[in-house]
Amino acid sequence: MPNIYISAAEAKYKPTLMAACRRLFIESPMPSHDHLHHARVWDNASILLERLYKTGLIVDPLMAEKAIIASFFHDTGLTQNPDTDHGRESRQICDAFLSKSDLNDKDREEILDAVEKHDDKDYPAASDPASLAAIISVADDMDAFGCTGISRYAEIYLLRGVPVNEMSLRVIANATSRFNHLAETYKIFPDIVEDQRKRAETLITYYKNLIP
Numbered sequence: 001m002p003n004i005y006i007s008a009a010e011a012k013y014k015p016t017l018m019a020a021c022r023r024l025f026i027e028s029p030m031p032s033h034d035h036l037h038h039a040r041v042w043d044n045a046s047i048l049l050e051r052l053y054k055t056g057l058i059v060d061p062l063m064a065e066k067a068i069i070a071s072f073f074h075d076t077g078l079t080q081n082p083d084t085d086h087g088r089e090s091r092q093i094c095d096a097f098l099s100k101s102d103l104n105d106k107d108r109e110e111i112l113d114a115v116e117k118h119d120d121k122d123y124p125a126a127s128d129p130a131s132l133a134a135i136i137s138v139a140d141d142m143d144a145f146g147c148t149g150i151s152r153y154a155e156i157y158l159l160r161g162v163p164v165n166e167m168s169l170r171v172i173a174n175a176t177s178r179f180n181h182l183a184e185t186y187k188i189f190p191d192i193v194e195d196q197r198k199r200a201e202t203l204i205t206y207y208k209n210l211i212p
Contacts, residue, residue: 006049013068014068021073030078033155037075038074044140046068047139058130067136069098069111077089098112129185142182145196145199145200
């Protein structure tokens with residue numbers, strides 16, 4: 001049976017968030033990070049949330065609401081700033097949405113912090129697996145692996161001016177860091193880690209094969 005908090009969050013927010021996110025990317029097309037990417041990140045976050053609720057590591061009934069909002073706003077700042085510090089713009093866009101929500105100031109700030117800092121990949125060895133920040137950051141990282149990640153990395157790195165001859169090594173280093181953080185943070189869920197290991201290997205192998 002689906003988790004009641006996750007189902008309730010989707011019923012309350014998903015259609016509105018999907019439409020809002022789609023509108024933002026109409027004028028700034030970015031297929032690798034558009035509303036469909038945000039929807040996939042929410043799907044990843046819901047996988048983590050399902051386990052965290054089931055194991056009792058999360059008991060906050062509003063965590064699912066906070067996670068779906070953060071998932072659908074985390075990369076919206078890319079419509080204004082394609083660099084790694086786009087979280088600041090994402091925070092501002094999300095703040096405008098939250099000003100009309102029924103969440104309290106503490107919950108809003110938790111969402112905004114997770115949105116702003118999601119692309120800070122200077123990871124500690126591990127993060128608190130039950131924190132909103134870890135859920136959003138790792139859910140985003142999960143979408144960077146596999147065949148989807150191949151095109152995501154190519155598009156965003158080209159937008160950021162990364163030379164083609166440097167791209168493979170940079171992708172490999174970045175993806176390896178992302179996976180290692182995921183594996184350590186969510187080692188309590190070894191099946192999720194193993195599934196993501198395979199997807200990370202698909203991505204890394206592809207870019208290794210491009211190195212002369």
